[in-house]
Amino acid sequence: MGDSIWQSMQQKGYSRREFMQLCxxxxxxxxxxxxxxxxxxxxxxxxxxxxxxxxxYQECTGCSESFIRASHPxxxxxxxxxxxxxxxxxxxxPSGFQAEKSLSDTIANNKGKYILVVEGAVPTKDGGVYCMxxxxxxxxxxxxxAKDAAAIIAWGSCASFGGVQAAKPNPTEAVAISKIVxxxxxxxxxxxxxxxxxxxxxxxxxxxxxxPALDSQGRPKEFYGRRVHDTCYRRPNYDAGLFVESFDDENxxxxxxxxxxxxxxxxxxxxxxxxxxxxxTSNPIQSGHPCIGCSEDGFWDNEPFYQHLAxxxxxxxxxxxxTLGTAVGVATVAGVAxxxxxxxxxxxxxxxxxxxxxHKES
Amino acid sequence: MSTLKTGVTNVMGANGGTPVEYQRVYVWELxxxxxxxxxxxxxxxxxxxxxxxxxxxxxxxxxEAYQQYWFGWVRFIHFAAAYVYVFNFVYRLYWAFVxxxxxxxxxxxxxxxxxxxxxxxxxxxxxxxxxKHGEIATGHNALAAFSYFFTFVVFCFQTVTGFALYSSMxxxxxxxxxxxxxxxxxxxxxxxxxxxxxxxxxxxxVIVHVYLSFYHDYIEGRGxxxxxxxxxxFGKFDKVESDGEPRKQ
Numbered sequence: 216m217g218d219s220i221w222q223s224m225q226q227k228g229y230s231r232r233e234f235m236q237l238c239x240x241x242x243x244x245x246x247x248x249x250x251x252x253x254x255x256x257x258x259x260x261x262x263x264x265x266x267x268x269x270x271x272y273q274e275c276t277g278c279s280e281s282f283i284r285a286s287h288p289x290x291x292x293x294x295x296x297x298x299x300x301x302x303x304x305x306x307x308x309p310s311g312f313q314a315e316k317s318l319s320d321t322i323a324n325n326k327g328k329y330i331l332v333v334e335g336a337v338p339t340k341d342g343g344v345y346c347m348x349x350x351x352x353x354x355x356x357x358x359x360x361a362k363d364a365a366a367i368i369a370w371g372s373c374a375s376f377g378g379v380q381a382a383k384p385n386p387t388e389a390v391a392i393s394k395i396v397x398x399x400x401x402x403x404x405x406x407x408x409x410x411x412x413x414x415x416x417x418x419x420x421x422x423x424x425x426x427p428a429l430d431s432q433g434r435p436k437e438f439y440g441r442r443v444h445d446t447c448y449r450r451p452n453y454d455a456g457l458f459v460e461s462f463d464d465e466n467x468x469x470x471x472x473x474x475x476x477x478x479x480x481x482x483x484x485x486x487x488x489x490x491x492x493x494x495x496t497s498n499p500i501q502s503g504h505p506c507i508g509c510s511e512d513g514f515w516d517n518e519p520f521y522q523h524l525a526x527x528x529x530x531x532x533x534x535x536x537x538t539l540g541t542a543v544g545v546a547t548v549a550g551v552a553x554x555x556x557x558x559x560x561x562x563x564x565x566x567x568x569x570x571x572x573x574h575k576e577s
Numbered sequence: 578m579s580t581l582k583t584g585v586t587n588v589m590g591a592n593g594g595t596p597v598e599y600q601r602v603y604v605w606e607l608x609x610x611x612x613x614x615x616x617x618x619x620x621x622x623x624x625x626x627x628x629x630x631x632x633x634x635x636x637x638x639x640x641e642a643y644q645q646y647w648f649g650w651v652r653f654i655h656f657a658a659a660y661v662y663v664f665n666f667v668y669r670l671y672w673a674f675v676x677x678x679x680x681x682x683x684x685x686x687x688x689x690x691x692x693x694x695x696x697x698x699x700x701x702x703x704x705x706x707x708x709k710h711g712e713i714a715t716g717h718n719a720l721a722a723f724s725y726f727f728t729f730v731v732f733c734f735q736t737v738t739g740f741a742l743y744s745s746m747x748x749x750x751x752x753x754x755x756x757x758x759x760x761x762x763x764x765x766x767x768x769x770x771x772x773x774x775x776x777x778x779x780x781x782x783v784i785v786h787v788y789l790s791f792y793h794d795y796i797e798g799r800g801x802x803x804x805x806x807x808x809x810x811f812g813k814f815d816k817v818e819s820d821g822e823p824r825k826q
Contacts, residue, residue: 432760442745456636456648469640475633482765508766517766523631525770536770537631540777547781551788557706558792565796568709 220259234259244415245422246437255422265421266321266329268360269303272346272353273380273389274335278371279305281407284493285414298330298417304348315349322363330420331364333357336373336380337395338387345387354395361396366420368401369393370413372510375402375433382515393433401426402433404485406509411490412438432512434484443506444480446488449473462503473500477521479508599811604679604716604804612669613805619662620779626655627776656743663736666729679716685726687719695719703792713797715812721789731778738762738772 218226224234238255242248247255271279300306301321302314309317321329335353338345343354351359361367369392372378380389393400403416416435419427427435444450452458452472459467459476474481480488483506487498499506505521508514517525524535558565605613629651639645673682687693699720701708717725740751741758742765762768794801804810 431757445746451642454649454652455639455642455645456633456651457639457642457645458633458635460635466637479766482769511766512760512764513767514764517764524773525766527774536774536777540774540780543777544780544784547784551784554704554706554792555788558796561706562796565709566798569713569797572710 219261219263223264241418241422244411245419245427246415247422251422258422258424262421262424264299265365266301266325267298267303267332268301268318268321268329268364269306269332270334270353270356270360271304271348272333272335272337272357272374273387274371274373274378276305276334277407278334278374278413279303281405281410282370282413283410285410298421301329318360322360326363328365329363330366330368330417331360332368332370333374333392334370336377336389337392338380338389339395340386340388357392357395361392361398364398366401366426367392367396367398368403368416368420369433370403371408372404372406372512372514375404376512378406379515382513399426399429400433401429401435404434404439404510404512406514408510409438409486409490409492412486430484438486438490439484439510441484441486441489442481443483443485443488443500444478446486447480447500448488449500467503470503473503473505475523476505477519477523478505479511479514479517479520480506483508483511485510599799601809602715602812603677603808604810605808606672606677606680607808608668608672609676609680610805610808612665612672615665616662616669619658619665620783622654622658623662624776624779626651626658627773630655631773631776659736659739659743662732663740666732666736684717684722685729687723692719692723696723703789713799713812715810728778728782731775735772735775738768738775741765741768742772 220237221234224237235252235256238259239249239252241259242252242255245255269279302318304314307314307317335346337343337353337357339354343352346353348356369375373380373389374392377385377389377391380387381391391400391402393402401416403413405412412435415438416427419435427437430436430439432439444453447453449470449472452470453474457466457469457471459471459473461467462476472478478500480500487506488500491498491501507520508517511517519526522535524537527534527536527539633648633651636647637645672680673685687696695712695714696719698708698711699718702711704720714721716722737755737758740755741762744752744754744756744759745765747753759765759768762771790802790805793799794803799811800807800809
């Protein structure tokens, strides 16, 4: 701790050229222009590595799994070098008392300097007893650690929006971390988030020393500003009205649009179509599966995933708005028909009455 | 000009064939009629294209995406019709303050006891058909007008949700005004769901509205249907319209 990135790279035998490659990659990852590479190099030479506290609450560690698979090897390698990961239940060597001491030391020695990253939602029911680490509830520890953090990042849909724990009926009353801390939180949703996006967010904070521009839901605009649909390579098929009708039809083989199979691309904000996954190999849509909208708030409750419309609450999983609409439509037509029949039966006497009234008044 | 006298023969002969003196009255001014038909056209376009967007039909006259664009056109028509429909509605709102007494805003809200009595009367006479004859309204009857109030609410709801969905594909200032709706309703899929559900409202509305127009025309014989084309209706207005002549064009 206390070393700059350049110093620690030198210790590991990296050349200046490799250091500059890292700086370029980091600048690109943070969405900076080429002229900013000097700024990045300067920051990496002089600034001490920021300590990072990585907390796990109600989650599956999938976000960590995703993070350590960041595609660019130099940056990926560097990242674990770049940051000084002082506490992470999954990745750290110490355990028990030593681990907790590491956490309290980090907070005490780096007040207002450390970056807090959180994976997982926080249960609030019954005083938060449904997620306890080292004898403290997630609620307590989050509040304690968040208090002196320089920046707070929510990894994944659970930390950002509550995720699967917060899906109906949400038995532990799990909430997003932004609901608990009263500081700005960078939400990096996704189940998991894209590794390169996670890395870029960290890089942005490191290089520029400030939070990236966030949208109304706290997501970095540079990665969550566009819909999966808008950058999808199958988009021309959508505009052309060429749709896959079922998973095994001819149109699926032709790579037509997956809209009718419930693709959530048009309602999902993420960078999957641009960065792709696993070193840019592919993304769900490219492999023939509709997007399930895993980075959207409450996506677990928007079932069924293979239907364009969410099911209508209380009418069974297969019932959409159209089921209800058709039923009420039939009832309306039946009502009108009954009314018409009744009118036909009564018409002579009713019209006579209308005329009689007319005469009475005149 | 506004009170052309027309002798109407009592076709049913219930009163010894004595003709009843009907007068013509100018009910729906040109702006109201224009609003009505633009609205009707836009709504039909919006509903048809809306259902198509929700459930695209299988139309493939080409193999490759660049050779056809029908879904793009369907969406374009939907968005264009939406703009027409919204500003047409704004114009109708304006007319609710400057139009004649049949077009003003207070028709649409039952704020008086008289309107509530009329609603009760219409339910007995026209809906349940348990009473034979009530007062015949010249403009909107109180129940119809009140139901239009709810259609206006749905208009607003569809406008707000529609532009909220559209805002993600537009940088134009007007749709951008509605971006806050999306997180409020719990994401775009939820907005899409409600926007889709309320298409059905218009389907029911059109069925009932068209049917009841013909029903009233048939039973009352005062030009309920043709009035929305010509603007003129028949009635014994020297009695019913005690507060003077209808406003002139």
